[in-house]
Amino acid sequence: MSWLLHDVAMAGLSKALDLIAARERVLADNIVNVDTPGFVPRELDFTAELRTALHRERAAPTAARARIDRVRGSLTRATRATPRRDGNAVCIEREMSALAQNSIHYAAVARLVRSKFRLLGVVISERGI
Secondary structure (H helix, E strand, O other): OHHHOOOHHHHHHHHHHHHHHHHHHHHHHHHHOOOOOOOOOEEEEOHHHHHHHHHHHHOOHHHHHHHHHHOOOEEEEOOOOOOOOOOOOOOHHHHHHHHHHHHHHHHHHHHHHHHHHHHHHHHHHHHOO
C-alpha cells in the first residue's frame, strides 16, 4: 500500500516543493540585503537537474527515488544586475518579480499534490481499502 504515497511522481513533486521553498529563502535573503554594501544576490537553479532525474526514471525506475532525493540545485551569484556604487547588486524589482513567480510555481505544484491525494481518496473509497 505504501507505493500509493511513495511513487516517483510524488517523490518529484515533494522534491520540487522543497526546492521551491529553498529558492524562496534565497530570494528573501536577497531582498533583506537590498541595502547591504557589497552584497551580491544569489539564485538557486534546480529545474534542469530535477528534470534530468525525473526523465531518467524511465530507464531505471528502481533508482529513480534515490536520484530525485540527491537533487540539490546549484546556488550561484546572480550576474544580471549591475552593482551600485556601494557594490550592492540587488535589483529589488527583479527580486520581487522572481519572488512572485516562485510563489506561483509553489502554488501550482501544491495543487498537483492535492490532486494526487484526491485521486488516491477516490481509489481508496472505490476499492474499499
